[in-house]
Amino acid sequence: MAKSLLIISRQSPWSGPGAREALDIVLAGGAFDLPIGLLYLDDGVFQLAASQDAKSLQQKDLSANLQALPMFGVEALFFCADSAAERGLDPGALSLEEAGPLTAGEITALIDRYDQVITL
Incomplete structure (x- = not known):
C-alpha cells in the first residue's frame, strides 16, 4: 500500500517557486492515486485568496490548478484558520471552497495521520 503524503504549503503565491512546486507535487501524487x-x-x-492579479506580478496564476485538484482525486484540502484570520482573509471568500479550516490542534492531529510530510 502506498504511503500517505501531506504537503504543507507555507509560501505566498508570489514569493518564489514554493507555491507552484507544492501544487505540482500534489497534482502528480493525485494523478498516481x-x-x-x-x-x-x-x-x-x-494562495486561496480570490481575485489575484498574477499578471501584474509577472507570475503564473495558480487558480486554475487549484480548481483541478478534485479532478485529480485530491480531496483532503485544508487551511489554517488562524493564518487566514491573521492575514485578514475571510474563510467564506476563499477561491477553493473544498478546503476546510483547521485550528492549531486539528493541524497537529492532521500531520500525525500522514506517513510523510513535505513542507514548502
Missing part, C-alpha cells in the same frame, strides 16, 4: 493531502499554512493561505 497516492493518498495525498494539502495544507495551506502561514502565508500559504494567500
Whole structure:
C-alpha cells in the first residue's frame, strides 16, 4: 500500500517557486492515486485568496490548478484558520471552497495521520 503524503504549503503565491512546486507535487501524487493531502499554512493561505492579479506580478496564476485538484482525486484540502484570520482573509471568500479550516490542534492531529510530510 502506498504511503500517505501531506504537503504543507507555507509560501505566498508570489514569493518564489514554493507555491507552484507544492501544487505540482500534489497534482502528480493525485494523478498516481497516492493518498495525498494539502495544507495551506502561514502565508500559504494567500494562495486561496480570490481575485489575484498574477499578471501584474509577472507570475503564473495558480487558480486554475487549484480548481483541478478534485479532478485529480485530491480531496483532503485544508487551511489554517488562524493564518487566514491573521492575514485578514475571510474563510467564506476563499477561491477553493473544498478546503476546510483547521485550528492549531486539528493541524497537529492532521500531520500525525500522514506517513510523510513535505513542507514548502
